[in-house]
Amino acid sequence: MAKSYRALGLAVGALALTHLPAAAQTKVTNEGISATEIVIGTHQDLSGPIKVWGVPVSNGMKMAVEEINAAGGINGRKLRMILEDNGYDPKRAVLASQKMIERDKIFAMIGPMGSPTVLAAQDILFDAGVLQLFPLTAAEFTFKFDPAKPQERLKFNNILPYVESTRAALKYMMEAKNFKKPCLMHQDDEYGKSVLDGFTQQLDVMKVPAASVTSFKRGASDFSAQVAKMKSDGCDLVMLGTVIRETIGAMGEAKKLGWDVTFLGASPTNVLEVPALGKETVEGLYAAAAFEIPYEDTAKGKVKDWLVNYKKMFGADANTQAIIGYNAITTFAHYVNKAGKDLTGQKVLDSLESGDPFQDIFASPPTKFSKTNHLASTVTQVQQIKNGRWVLMKDSLSF
Template sequence: MSRSFNAFGLAMGAIALSCLPAVAQTKITNEGISATEIVIGTHQDLSGPVKGWGVSVSNGMKMAVEEINAAGGINGRKIKMVLEDSGYDPKKAVLASQKMIERDKIFAMIGPMGSPTVLAAQDVLFDAGVLQLFPLSSAEFTFKLDPNKPQERLKFANLVPYVESTRAALKYMVEIKSPKKPCIMYQDDEYGKNVLDGFTQQLEAMKLQPASATSFKRGASDFSAQVAKMKSDGCDLVVLGTVIRETIGAMSEAKKLGWEVTFLGATPTNVMEVPALGKEAVEGLYAASGFEIPYEDTAKDKVKDWLVNYKKTFNTDANTQAIIGYNAVMTFAFYAQKAGKDLTGQKMLDALESGDKFLDIFNSPPTTFSKTNHLANTITQVQQVKNGRWVLVKDNLMF
């Protein structure tokens, strides 16, 4: 995740925000705050195509809530978390968000899952003055501020954006592999199109022509046509805008055809399930990444304790997604604590925009926001699957 945010874009954003009319105030709710409790909500895919993400993310969130509450809560208030299943369906995400706003009276939506689902539901939150914090999406819409829409101040993102991370990782791969015919296979939705944008922008910057760009529908399971096309196009580096099963499916198809080619996955491919389920089919896969993945037998101190506790609690090994979910709630708690005992929506917003740094236990890059920048950072790594494990290849990348 490089701390390099586009300087020109930041400057223009600051200028644009400074030109906001005085009446353009951000409406923010005080619902969900009582003397003893803060109600937060989240929607995850617990039953659909990316439930491998959603279940683990929600487990990580639950673990953080339990840990915070056991330590006395946030300035004496316990967290109550409302969890809804979106099935990775945008319509269900909208209905879940409406239910959490109207019935559960949530104060903030924390770590909601997926680019298409978050995009569909976010305006429902903003209209109600509900914060959208740290969604499980790295799409630009999760942090880009429109100065003409003051309600967009309610969104904050802490994952490496797909465009920036894809660009940084692709730049590195082009430098070490010198491909002549780079290609991309991407999911035909908001997530995939962001990866495509990063791919296209970086190739243009490096004066390279793509040999092929092929897409697939979200939820697809057969990638034979796409892989056959890329092979016939002579692709020598394939960028994957995929998640878990699509990554394994595409690489398995390539192996079946005897096609030896370098694969580079976008950040959602950088999860433990890919090597665990894909086995030899995904050996050698490179991926853009936000932080180094810890393994229990090599982790130390607090991270080791956390991994052991997670396994004891959920009877399964912790993974990237669980860490992201845990960090989403811990980041919220950090800024809510900063907002003080007399917590209000406005004080929470002020705390988030204060520039104070949140540091997690996993040695991730610092999280920090300002009035004009609602993206935590863009520091990117490249990792590779070697002998069934993700191994750090290069860190602190930027484009």
């Protein structure tokens, strides 16, 4: 009898051991999925320092939602998108995320805006089992996950990452133009630190010392001290970990000083607003980029139709940001559709990790994820502003 109890005890113990990983399984919510709709959320900067990103991104998202719903939804379910303004403020991003989880019962957070804002709010999502998909920041914390922390599997990104794209663009520029004294001016936050990491890692590999590294506080508008320092340090290439107005400000300051130096922007500088607002100040700027920016007078086929429809809907020209927002929703729709009619959070997670590629209409590199890799692509281009337009200089770059 004792023997059989002992055997039973061992068997129960073995059973308990086999169930250990199940306890560490990723919990994915089914909230927001009903027979007729899928509720999704996003928080954008609609009123703060990067609303030139937030507004067109949310427009692109709205356009995709409208198109999908007009075509009957995804396997009969319409998308309902909850949009909140984060003002590029981490505290507001946290409050908006809590509201969307608790009140709106969102299924997934799609394309939330900004490095500091996404970082502040993402753990709240993971604790609730809410997927964080394709945020508008390419910082590593949006796709690198610790396999020992199963809730971190809920993050996926399809944006060109800052570290890798900075490295690829910098390598190309250093080799193509034979620069000897590269410098960096970067924003003092998570985004800027990623550009700094890419800059430093690439120079280390190339065994080239940085001639100068300087930073500025997010929201700053005076870059005279930083530019004067880089000029006196003898820089021949200036890498910019900036967004829009800081890019124009830094290049304007160099012009004031009569300093003719080559500027290379990290990927957030590769937007239509930089040449539109900076005009001749930014002529010649190079930038890391993910895809060619389409212009209405040269675009063809589906892309041309898309540009025309966007202008009709929003009374403005579509830009990079609108494309990124549109792609965030269409990518989500692709994987939800693949997950089938009997929809659950787990099935969407499995679909995302299936390795099935998604191809957008803009000829970007295909989006593809796996169980171990939640970053879609690291293939980089370098573009340059010539006569007020972004022109492709070199594509398919890596480091």
